[in-house]
Amino acid sequence: MKVHRIAVDGMGGDYAPAVVVDGAVQAANDFDLEIILVGQEQALKRELSRHKVIGGRLSIHHASQVIDMGESPVVAVKKKKDSSLAVAVDLLKDKQVDAVVSAGNTGAAVAASTLNLGLLPGIKRPGILISLPTLRGISLAMDVGANIDPTPEHLFQYALMADIYSRTIYKKRHPTIGLLNIGEEESKGTDVMKETYKLLRESTINFIGNIEGRDFFTGKCDCIVCDGFVGNVVLKVTEGIIENLTGLIQKELSKNYLAQIGAWLMKPALMSVRRETNYEEAGGAQLLGINGVVIISHGASSSWAIRNAIKKAAHVIESDVNGYIVNEVTQREKNRQANPLPKSEDVTKK
């Protein structure tokens, strides 16, 4: 079997290049992959010299510029043609690699990918899909920030893509799809939400209706479709809550010795909860709808998260998610031209 080649944006992320190189080395040692670290050669070599790569294939591809986390995405992508991100995306465009992983500026990754790779045939807008740890395993949410003003058609296509992702990557046979809204009734929400509800209900997708924020992490459905503005805010609020709760508990513990012993005794249980709720296991988010495999990792990714994002990239290439998306969209377009959208089969409405 062909070994997959994955370009890793060596300079992208809050702790780049150190943590990124560390994660890339772990991936090179753990998986049968060819990894190309893209970025400033000297900096990457310095980091690499601290590691042992045992049998893994790992090389450096020089790129002189760096896009910072705070830079305006479109401006940065247009000006910095030799940035690690832009060069990694160029490698993908030229088919010198099969996927790109970046923990850098998310907006820049979306802009560079969309501008240089283009969209998959039939897809109107790209979206970011994230794998969420929930009470019942992994759920997907899309979009979490690429498209902050989606039309019903965009949201409908996000549902299609998430459905395919759930079937190919997570082997769910009939993934359930929910629309994130402010109430369960069909009449709830903005006009965009009401129209999207109609499109989903009238399709053959396994649509369970609107879900509320309360169910974002319960795993009530396999895929949550949401507005990119709302999805982005929800993820950041979640991060903030976990940080704040941890901070508050630590403050209280510092006042109370017995409670510190208690915390020590609880540690295994808490670590287990942490593992179950750790997004780092799921391997980053993916920009779906573009003509290529681009994984967008969290800016604060640990080396373990980078390793898992690289593993995820290989999985997505192997599963040919993009091929299935193109097939599905083309097929639906043909059906729609032949006859109007098929009526829902009324499956598993909860």
Next chain:
Amino acid sequence: MKVHRIAVDGMGGDYAPAVVVDGAVQAANDFDLEIILVGQEQALKRELSRHKVIGGRLSIHHASQVIDMGESPVVAVKKKKDSSLAVAVDLLKDKQVDAVVSAGNTGAAVAASTLNLGLLPGIKRPGILISLPTLRGISLAMDVGANIDPTPEHLFQYALMADIYSRTIYKKRHPTIGLLNIGEEESKGTDVMKETYKLLRESTINFIGNIEGRDFFTGKCDCIVCDGFVGNVVLKVTEGIIENLTGLIQKELSKNYLAQIGAWLMKPALMSVRRETNYEEAGGAQLLGINGVVIISHGASSSWAIRNAIKKAAHVIESDVNGYIVNEVTQREKNRQANPLPKSEDVTKK
């Protein structure tokens, strides 16, 4: 001093009437207020007979109908003229009471109040303001669900109202205002957000710029202005996370005896965190912008939360929040007619 009269929707809430009556009795015993329980007389009497009201003033005002939590708000309000909610709002309109407290159907409370009481002069749309426990004390967020498709002008007025609320109720001298968005830069977000940013920056409001979801509970600013759709989803996601984490930790604890001892030792610290983060202390949300004082409590409110909501209602009456809002809006309208909006003094931009 005149004793404030507060109508309590006796049938509103997931655990009504029992919990509501309990909370009303506590308030009647704790505060110098006149409380009118509105709802089905027999049911309310039965609940009341289980309690002692020591010196408090508490009476029942009969209303034959009940609006359920799941009912369509506008339909319910139009059809059920003798519901506990509608009758409570009518009492307020007729000046037989000074405020209404309801833990029932939020949409119905918004609809009944807006339709029957009308808006304050100059205010374009009502919004729900909530008091959030944060790392640095109470912050306010508005709107959390009354207006899911706000214009920049609506959001600007929410900032004005939250500012006044923060000054009158929480005695903050120069409350800081942040706009909930997907990035801190002025260029971020939808057109509505960009336009709102401009209005806020050009006003005399102490605007600190955009804030991200991560800062929703850090108390980075005194008042968070947000789209009602986003605000509603954020609150519900937050509830879901807390419930899920609690559930996960309990599951892990059940597997591990030492961890159970640990949890017991940690209890005082955890209870303290719980107190600091308990929304029930803050006394419910308020529907602002309408011509009257209406407090909307969480559907799952405990009797303690109901008691605090009644206390909050009295506080809002006494502080004449609505009077200040009318003054401020009228004054600004006059200024705007005399000359364009004054340029920002560039205060405390963080």
